[in-house]
Amino acid sequence: MENEKEKQTGMAGECVIRRAVPADVPEIGGLLYQVHRVHSDVRPDLFRAGARKYTDEQVLAILADEKTPVFVAERGGRVVGYAFCIFKQFLNDGSMTDVKSLYVDDLCVDADVRGAHIGQALYRYVVDFAAQKGCYHVTLNVWAGNVNALRFYQKVGLHIQKYGMEVILPATDPGAATEKKERIRFERLTNPEHPMYPQAMALYRQSFPYHELREPLSQARILFDPAYRFLLIYDGEMFVGLLLYWEAEDFLYVEHFCILPELRNRRYGQKVLEELRRHPKTVILEIDPPEDAISIRRKGFYERNGFCENPYAYTHLPYHLGDTGHRLVIMSAPEPIGEETYASFLRFLKERVMVDAFGESTAEV
Known part of the structure; x- marks a missing residue:
């Protein structure tokens, strides 16, 4: 048999x-x-x-x-x-x-x-x-x-049988402490006068196509929004990239995320996503439709790091006057978002994230 x-x-x-x-x-x-x-x-x-x-x-x-x-x-x-x-x-x-x-x-x-x-x-x-x-x-x-x-x-139908737990102890051997890799860290930037802002914006402009970039005045203004996080990513004292996201009541929305080109393929992207997934709220981000080799690899990267594709037909609102918006795919972690969360995300995008996208508001910077 x-x-x-x-x-x-x-x-x-x-x-x-x-x-x-x-x-x-x-x-x-x-x-x-x-x-x-x-x-x-x-x-x-x-x-x-x-x-x-x-x-x-x-x-x-x-x-x-x-x-x-x-x-x-x-x-x-x-x-x-x-x-x-x-x-x-x-x-x-x-x-x-x-x-x-x-x-x-x-x-x-x-x-x-x-x-x-x-x-x-x-x-x-x-x-x-x-x-x-x-x-x-x-x-x-x-x-x-x-x-x-x-x-x-x-x-496939398996259920949790038992939990394995651990606590990682601080190094007690001075030699081991010096060899231990420093954990990736974030520094929030809240003012365009910050000395790192020009370097951060150079990486921002280098990493995204024009239709995915905010107008300079709009980008500077939203730094003051309490729901917005403009985070500089560091490995020790070395600047490695940017994580720009919004915190809503029931989710985080990653608007932009990039690593310095010369530091890619060194797992910094993965480490950032690991830290992001520690947050108790659902994490939402967008990717280009997987239609070519680069976009397919990018989708695979996020899937390997715990993100799921969502089925909604979605067009991001335009960042520039005269544009019509651009089609994207919504991904989320730790699981797909339901219709209620999706509707909440669209409202938040329209009423908070994109309200001053063209930089035409009269608010002071």
Whole structure:
């Protein structure tokens, strides 16, 4: 029965799910790097960048052990996903019952084919296999910052079993303290006379097309609005970028966000979004429609950092007289926004954010 089932085609199109064999090890190794990168992005203090969980020799040993079954998803002759599993059972334990568990040690789908439901097919296969083997339940662990994985597992029907908690202690070794990386920090700018304002505005103009830029007078005036946050981003004492957002009653709206070009691909964007997501309110931002390679990569960046696309047909109000506005896609975290929040967002945009977009108000700067 088991061998017959392993030969069946999975539910994700042409994908076949089967037991892993030694010939799969090189492709499994590539996927192990992908998973580890997610973990090192979420917790760089715990996971070394550029590493992987298992060596090829360790994977071969795992494949040879009946207590650690590994399944792969194969598509077009290529391994595009895997599930590492471990049988667990506390026999004759003084405090635990004798139930048999299948623990999912690792589950991965190649980033190139995500969205094809291969992860769901792998998970269903693992659940069926566990039931066939007489297991009581299937369990796994998810790191708190891995929001996409958490959302996926909740979607396929997993529920929270227990919480892992920690407190990170201050360094007590003076040598360790000097080596510890300083956390990214923000400085709010509230006056156009601030010495950093010219440099900040140079980056602002460099980072966005004209139709997404405020008129200079409008940008200077809104610095005084208590709901507006013009934040300079620093790594220690080094200026790295800008985070410009509004705080409404029930959400944050990120109007502009940029990192210095020479510092991109150094995870500053990810670190900023991590800090932003710590806020208890929903975070809303906009991106260009994903219609070319750059806009598709940008959408993927926000998705990897916990943001969801929303289905609303949305046109941003114009920043300049004579313009008609520009079509954008709304993204939000930690989850999509409902129609009530969307309506509130549109009102806030019209009545607060864009009320002086053309810089024609008579208010004093």
